[in-house]
Amino acid sequence: MLKERQILSSIAMDYEKKRQFAKSLDFYQQTLTVAKKINDKQVEAETLNSIARLYARRGQNEQSIEYLERSLAITKEEWGVRKQRLGLRLDTLNLMGFIYQSQAQNNKALQVYENALAIAKSEVIDQLSQAMTIREFGRFYQKKGEYNKALGLYQQLLTIAKKDDYIKLLSLKSLGDLYEVQKNYPKALEFYEQAVALAKKDNLSLYLGSSLADVGRTYNYLNQYTAAEQVLKKAIDIGGSQYKLTQEDLDERGSSILRNLTNSVEQFIPLLYETEKNGYQELQRALIAQNKTKAALEISEKSRARAFAQLLTLKLAASGKAVSHESAETITIEQMQRIAKERKATLIQYSILKKPIQNGILEYGMDIPNPQAQEDLELLIWVIKPNGEIAFRQVDLKSINNSVGALVKNSRNSILRMTVGKKSAGALKKLHQLLIDPIANDLPTDSNAHVIFIPDDSLFLVPFVALQDAQGKYLIEKHTILTAPAIRVLDLVRQQRQKVAGKGALVVGNPTMPYYAEQLGETPQQLSALPNAELEAQAIAKLLNTQPIIGKEATKAAIIQQMPKARIIHLATHGLLDHYEGLGSAIALAPSAKDDGFLTAQELVEMKLNAELVVLSACDTGRGVITGDGVIGLSRSLFAAGVPSMVVSLWAVPDVPTSVLMMEYYQRLQTQPDKAQALRQAMLATIKKHPSPQDWAAFTLIGEAF
Known part of the structure; x- marks a missing residue:
């Protein structure tokens, strides 16, 4: 049973990494069952925490608290090695404190943090865990405006730092932060500059960019814009070099290494860029204050879609396409x-x-909404x-x-x-x-x-x-x-347009719908059929001289096989928006024995498509999670897969007017090569029949017009 538990836990973690949370939850629950049977208290508590974290990632805080309470009940008992048990209990309390803070339940958060601090000061808890708990408790008081209590906790950090440079850096930045929020900018600058000096050590170089950004931001507050500009330029140069991927990251194995890089770029780096966006914004502020508006535009452009541009560059390089330095960087x-x-x-x-x-x-970890x-x-x-x-x-x-x-x-x-x-x-x-x-x-x-x-x-x-x-x-x-x-x-997308090699059209409408649960842990229900989407697909397929794929024939496996061959792809079905992760957004296709029928943004980003146009005639296909690197969702994934132009939607679109608009669009594309002009004319025609913007305004063309 021990081996079975290890296998189940490994599968659960693998599905979690892939953002397949329902499957991950299922295997965590199976792990929990086995852990109870073999009376493994530590694994049971760890698994409860993992399930709680899954719910927290989906914004389902009540369920998360429920599992954390169960974990606390287990770690309250006497079993196993005391150090491991208390360490696990401390992790549980810290996550619980974050959730209560996010719900503005400050009294409960205070009680949780007090319990966490008492454990953190135990002699069996390692120094870093102790420091992180003290810091979070300090930030709790800081947000409440109880600055003296926060100051006392941050000073404790300095006391326990001793020879640990990271804890000392944490305390210096926290003290600078505390004085900054009180608008004592000279005092904040004093601590931030000490943090910069410490971050220059090799073992802390990862934090040098953010530490310089703290200094630059404080110069802005002090109206010292020239000094702010100089420091902030250094900050973003350092930050950019730390997370940059190059063609040297590709080797002769090609696709396998590219898949790993794709996951890195799309999952991890955008969140790192989220932490850096403040530096770019502060540099724009410093430049505008000096009337350097064009320089500020260059910085504004440099700040956006950096991980996305890296991803497009790597994919173009993998296909043998030379990419100019200007497109890849800024x-x-x-x-x-x-x-x-x-x-x-x-x-x-x-x-x-x-x-x-x-x-x-990022205050609460990279995988939980702030x-x-x-x-x-x-x-x-x-x-x-x-x-x-x-x-x-x-x-x-x-x-x-x-x-x-x-x-x-x-x-x-x-x-x-x-x-x-x-x-x-x-x-x-x-x-x-x-x-x-x-x-x-x-x-x-x-x-x-x-x-x-x-x-x-x-x-x-x-x-x-x-x-x-x-x-x-x-x-x-x-x-x-x-x-x-x-x-x-736009430059990178035009290069993709030049290598479009697909032929013919792939038209899908009203597939046999898969089952879907809106909330994690709910029983999945079958999505409603879209009969008008089927009529839409039949009419559009006739215009494009092809046969539509309808109902049970429109399986995920069949569509994925045909997508790389098509020049035009039209998918008239349900679109599902992942509000929390972005890459879990999906297009609904017919399920099979081998899959659940959902083609996710994460799966799309790993594909190689040869289409010049993809139309997602579905709900919310243009939305996703907004990060410092832009919107992560279906449209971004299609760009990464090689598509230069796409029509997507910004909200749940009514069935009948959508079919009208799409027919108008494709009719105009027969004689109008300008995709943007064709969409405009289709919208104007649809307005005459369906005047409400709800019926025609959701769709937008992203990318190339020709």
Whole structure:
């Protein structure tokens, strides 16, 4: 039974790494059953913690607490080696404290942290575990505004540091953070500079970039912008070099090593970049304060989609395609102007500057959602015209009395509440005032000219086509609109377009639906059939001279086999959004004995497709998890798989009007090679039949127009 338990636990962890949480939970539960049978208390408690962590990763905090309580009950008993038992109990309490904090249950969090601190001070607990517990307790008090209590705990860190450089660094950064939040910037700078000096040691070099960013941010607070610029440039250069992957990472084995690199780039590096984004934002702030707006644009561009650009570069290199240094790393103002000129497009880049999170460290671990929201302070907008002219606008966000994210959410909710023919109650106009009005005079007057939006943060969820001016006119009525994650990604995507080799079309509609559980641990229910999606697929297949794949024939295995051969891929089915991880977002296909029917974003990113266009006629296919590296989801995975153009959706789309829009789109593609113009014309035609933006505004073209 011991061997069985080890195998079950190993399988559970493997599924967790693959983000297949339902399967992971199943095998953890089997591990738990075996552990109880053989009376292995340690494995039972560890497995309960693993299950609790799974639930926490999915935002199901009540279930997580339930399993943590069961683990605490076991570690309260006397069994095994005391050091291991108390160490396990300490891990349980720290996770529980985080969850209570995220739910604003401060009294419960306080009680948990007090218990954790009592254990941490036991002679059997290692020094690092003790230090991390003291730090988290200190941060708890700091967030409550009880600064003296936080100071006392951080000073304890210095006391126990002794010869441990990492603990000393942790204490210095925590003390700097504490004084910064109290706006005692000279004192904060004193501790941050000590942290930089310590981080220059070889064993702490990983933390040098974030420590320099702390110093640079503090210089900004002190209005010493030149000094801030110098330090922050060093910080982001160091950070970028630490996480950069190159063609040398590929070897003759090709695909196997690439798969490992793909997992690294898509799962781990974006979260590291999330910690660095503050440094890039602070550098933009320092440059804008010195009126260096073009230099700030270069930094804004450099900050976005870095892991994504690395992934595209590696995949192009693996296919034998030479990639220019400018595309792989960053691009200059002159290169941005070239891209706008080559595409005859107006590029609009947004950057939201937020109130920083101190320390540049993810507080609660990389795989659990951080509940801390950052306040939006400023919106920076650059317009790069085809003639090379660059316009810059700056908007004070404190005046809107709301976060940009909340405004975007309100606009989306207003769209979904609209009845046919009824105009928005004002949310779409407010977004237009914020995002479009400041640059309205810089936009092209020709409605056929391309406008490419490069959003930031929550703006990735904006339905730009549906924004309304003061007269109630939608933006799509005046402009031909595309979106892209970054300007340099446009260059990489064009190189992918040049190697498109697929032939014919693959059209899928209304597959026999798989079973799905909205929440982890629930009994899966079969997704509803989409009869109109089937009619849509039949009509589109006729236009594209192919046979649609419908119902039970549309298995995941069959579709995956055909996808690399197709030039156009159209999937009319359910799309599922992974709100927490992104790479778990999926397209619903027919299940088989070998799989559950879900084609996930993680699986797509490892594929090699040869299509010039993929249309995901499904719900939420353009959404995902927003990180410092952009949106991680289906659209990003399709880019990584080699697709240069895709049409995806931003919300759950009604069945009937979607079919109307898609038919209009493909009819226009028969004579109109411009995919963006074809989508615009299809939307305008659909508006006449289905006026509500809910019915036509969800879809967006990402990537190349031709």
